[in-house]
Amino acid sequence: MVDGVVDVGAAAARGKQVSSRVSEEGAGWNCQEIGTFAALRPNTNSFTWLNPKTLWRSRNEILSGLFGDPSAQVRRRWVAAQRERGVDPDFRITHEVGEEYSFLVLGDTGEGDASQYAVVPGLLKLGSGTSFAVVASDVIYPTGSGNEYCDKFFRPYKDYRAPIYAVPGNHDWYDGLGGFMRVFCDARPLKVERQGFRLSPGGLRGLLWKKPDPIDEAALAEAQKMRHGPEQRAVQPAPYWVLDLGRLLLVGIDTGIRGDIDREQGEWLRRVSADPRPKILITGKPIYVRNDYHPCAIEGGGTVDEIVRDPASNYVAAIGGDVHNYQRFPVRVDGRTIQYIVSGGGGAFMHATHTIPRVDVGGVHEDEFKCYPLRGDSLSFYSLLYSRRLRMRWLYITPEQGLALMSRQIGNRPPRPTPGAAITARTRWAARILGGWPMPFHLPVGRVFHRYISELSDWDTPPFFKSFLHVSVTGDRLKIRCFAATGCLPQEIEPPLEDEVEIPL
Numbered sequence: 001m002v003d004g005v006v007d008v009g010a011a012a013a014r015g016k017q018v019s020s021r022v023s024e025e026g027a028g029w030n031c032q033e034i035g036t037f038a039a040l041r042p043n044t045n046s047f048t049w050l051n052p053k054t055l056w057r058s059r060n061e062i063l064s065g066l067f068g069d070p071s072a073q074v075r076r077r078w079v080a081a082q083r084e085r086g087v088d089p090d091f092r093i094t095h096e097v098g099e100e101y102s103f104l105v106l107g108d109t110g111e112g113d114a115s116q117y118a119v120v121p122g123l124l125k126l127g128s129g130t131s132f133a134v135v136a137s138d139v140i141y142p143t144g145s146g147n148e149y150c151d152k153f154f155r156p157y158k159d160y161r162a163p164i165y166a167v168p169g170n171h172d173w174y175d176g177l178g179g180f181m182r183v184f185c186d187a188r189p190l191k192v193e194r195q196g197f198r199l200s201p202g203g204l205r206g207l208l209w210k211k212p213d214p215i216d217e218a219a220l221a222e223a224q225k226m227r228h229g230p231e232q233r234a235v236q237p238a239p240y241w242v243l244d245l246g247r248l249l250l251v252g253i254d255t256g257i258r259g260d261i262d263r264e265q266g267e268w269l270r271r272v273s274a275d276p277r278p279k280i281l282i283t284g285k286p287i288y289v290r291n292d293y294h295p296c297a298i299e300g301g302g303t304v305d306e307i308v309r310d311p312a313s314n315y316v317a318a319i320g321g322d323v324h325n326y327q328r329f330p331v332r333v334d335g336r337t338i339q340y341i342v343s344g345g346g347g348a349f350m351h352a353t354h355t356i357p358r359v360d361v362g363g364v365h366e367d368e369f370k371c372y373p374l375r376g377d378s379l380s381f382y383s384l385l386y387s388r389r390l391r392m393r394w395l396y397i398t399p400e401q402g403l404a405l406m407s408r409q410i411g412n413r414p415p416r417p418t419p420g421a422a423i424t425a426r427t428r429w430a431a432r433i434l435g436g437w438p439m440p441f442h443l444p445v446g447r448v449f450h451r452y453i454s455e456l457s458d459w460d461t462p463p464f465f466k467s468f469l470h471v472s473v474t475g476d477r478l479k480i481r482c483f484a485a486t487g488c489l490p491q492e493i494e495p496p497l498e499d500e501v502e503i504p505l
Contacts, residue, residue, distance in 0.1 A: 005129030008102065008470055012481055015497030019484065020374055021415050024399050026496050027377050028463025028486025035462075035492040037117045042151050044460075045113060057143045060174045060210050064257045070209075071173055071256030072299060076264060077190055078181055079238055085187075087237035090272060093165070094244045097131045101245070102472035104133035105282070106346030107321025108169065110140040112152035114460040116347030118487040119468060120156050122495035126470050126483055132162050132234070132243075134250070136343055137169030137284040137321025139180060144172035146179030146215040150223035153183070156347075158226035163234030165243065167252040169284045169321055170259075177239060178212030182220070184236045189215075240265055242272045247505060248473060249275060252282040253304065259285040259296060259322075266298035273313040278478070278505045280471075281308055286320030288329040288340040291361045309333045316478065316503045319343050319469070324351040326372040326467045326482050328499060331362040339480065339501055345372070345467035354379035354402070355435045358410045366412050372482060372498040373465040374415050376403030379436045381465065386434065395430045405431045462487030467498065478503040 020027035064070070083089070104127050109116055127133065140148050157164060165184070172180045181187040189212065240261075243250035251272060253261055261269070273279065287294055287305050296304035308315045317339040327342035340362075344351070350373065359369040373381070380402035387395040397405065404421035405428070407414040466485040471478070482499040484491060 006126055008126060008472065008481070011126060011495065012497045012500065014494050015483060018490070018494050019496035019498050020372070020377060021498065023416065025490070027373070027399065028465070028488045028491060029377075029380075029399050031462045031486070031488040033489040035118060035121060035487055035489045037119075037121055037487065037492070038114070040117050040120055040156070041114065042155060057210060058171075058174055059208065060143075061170060061257060063208055069256060069258045071177075071258070072262035074176055074190075075239065075254060075256065075262055078177060078187065079264065081190065082185065082187065082238050091237040091241045091268070092244055092272075093236065093241055095132060095163075097245050099246075100472075100474050102130045102470060104130050104468060104470060105136055105319055105343055106133065106468040107136040107319075107342075107344040108138040108324050109135055109156075109347035110138060110148070110152035110171075111348050112141075112148070112156075114487065115349050115464045115466060116152070117156055118462070118464045119346055119466045119485040121492040122483060122485045123468055124159055125492075126495055127160055127162070130162055130470070133157075133160060133164045134243075134252070134282055135164060135166035135321075135346070136252075136282050136319055137167065138171045138344075138348065139166050139168065141171050141348060143174035143210065143213075144168070144177070144179045145175050145213040146182045146220060147213055149179065149183055149220065150226075154223045154226040160227075161229065161231055163232060164227075165234055165236060165241070165252070167282050167284050168239050168254050168256075170255075170257045173257045174210060176212040179215065180239065182215055184234075185238065186235050240268070245473075247277060248478070249277050249279045250282060251279055253284070253296075255284040255296060259294065261296065261298055261304065263299040266300065266302065266304075269298075269304065269307055273307050273310070273315075276312070276314055279313065279315045281315055281318040283318065283320040285322050286327075286340070286342045286344075287318050288331065288362060288364075289320070289323050289327060289342050290356050291359050293361055308338065311336070316505070317341060317480065321346075324348045325353050325378075325465070326370075326498065327353075327356070328370040328482075328501065329359070329362060329364045330368050330501070331364055337503075339503065341469070341480070343467070343469050343482070345465065345485075347466065350378070350381070350465045352378045352382060352435065354382070354406055358412075366410065370482075370499045372467055372484060374403065375406040375410065375436075376401075376414070376418075377463075377465065378402075379406055379431060379434060381463070382434050383430055394426055395433065397427055397430050397434075401427050402431075402436075406436060409436060473505070476505050478505050 239254040321344040329340040354375040380399040383397040400421040404418040463486040484496040
């Protein structure tokens with residue numbers, strides 16, 4: 001450390017030796033000492049989807065699927081209002097960073113409970129000296145309300161001494177983007193457009209649609225004092241933007257509730273992507289995830305990925321949130337490689353990785369694919385949760401058994417040694433029931449689990465399997481590193497390096 005700035009290269013070298021790919025201890029299993037993050041929390045409240053009020057406040061996702069997503073119309077109103085204020089017409093943010101610099105990317109942060117605060121100590125340590133941070137999707141759960149930013153944004157990142165930018169996720173849109181636009185764009189509420197009832201999908205949606213929460217301006221002003229330093233100040237021109245870093249452009253897009261973009265944003269994206277400089281896309285929804293491909297439709301025709309894959313656009317990576325873990329797909333396109341990354345491990349609870357099948361999407365070979373947590377750790381984690389809550393000890397699969405089982409199922413080499421892992425009929429059946437092996441049915445471990453079952457378990461207990469990205473530009477190289485946060489003290493002291501990739505600029 002020099003003048004308070006961490007040598008990330010040295011930290012990464014140490015992080016490789018203590019990661020989940022080396023030992024169970026590196027994954028946070030058998031945690032002997034809880035990290036200091038517990039002292040940062042303002043209370044011991046745990047976020048829960050089981051509260052009927054939370055479910056009712058989150059109804060817009062279901063309504064948008066049944067009756068259509070109004071995000072495009074509302075976004076156009078926000079953008080028009082910002083243009084009237086005189087923001088840069090290309091929504092360009094210029095950030096002076098010099099020839100060599102670094103920044104952080106973290107996604108799906110804002111639950112405000114232990115799993116979010118567990119990320120903070122490592123983030124502050126490795127974020128020392130970074131120029132800025134970007135939140136990629138779902139800044140605030142459950143509905144993006146401007147009244148929940150205090151403990152879910154300003155407090156956890158009060159000691160991060162640089163600006164924070166963001167692209168909204170679907171949960172930020174449950175509030176009509178009101179909280180997001182107020183905090184990140186300093187925008188005032190849109191005027192209410194009142195329409196009479198119409199017997200149409202839009203009319204039915206309007207009857208049930210959750211309206212934006214009125215913001216308590218006095219409380220928000222008090223919360224903003226936690227990040228009031230001039231070096232922390234950042235005002236975005238719109239929910240989508242381009243961050244000009246000299247030799248590199250960061251392009252952030254707003255994918256709304258359903259994961260697509262409107263015509264106006266599509267035209268803007270084509271225009272800013274025509275700049276020949278290298279670019280990284282930041283998006284609320286990942287393009288490659290779980291061995292699936294989601295190119296992100298543009299209203300009126302075309303897709304976001306068509307723009308990303310165009311050699312003239314010169315995109316080197318696309319990073320998306322929404323799914324609460326880390327995944328990386330190096331996709332070869334016309335003789336070059338684009339890194340498609342999922343970075344949604346910044347705070348919300350973990351989405352399973354053991355349900356990801358053997359990877360072959362986009363021509364990516366399984367051995368090239370990387371994820372965190374490891375599939376075996378994910379399987380063991382869910383087996384522990386279900387065995388405790390259902391009082392079925394036979395469901396428990398040890399981390400060592402989990403890695404051996406998943407490697408046998410996927411057909412790859414175990415990411416860390418598994419000497420003496422006993423694979424029995426019991427463990428195979430447990431893996432099938434937990435979704436690790438093919439079976440007509442299994443216990444919920446995906447989005448259903450996330451929304452309705454997960455809070456039956458104690459999510460304030462490590463390991464959390466959280467993560468964030470440290471991105472650096474040195475010389476003509478761009479390096480993306482994924483660091484882990486388990487909630488255990490040893491991993492706070494030495495954040496584990498779970499993956500890294502170097503990209504020529």
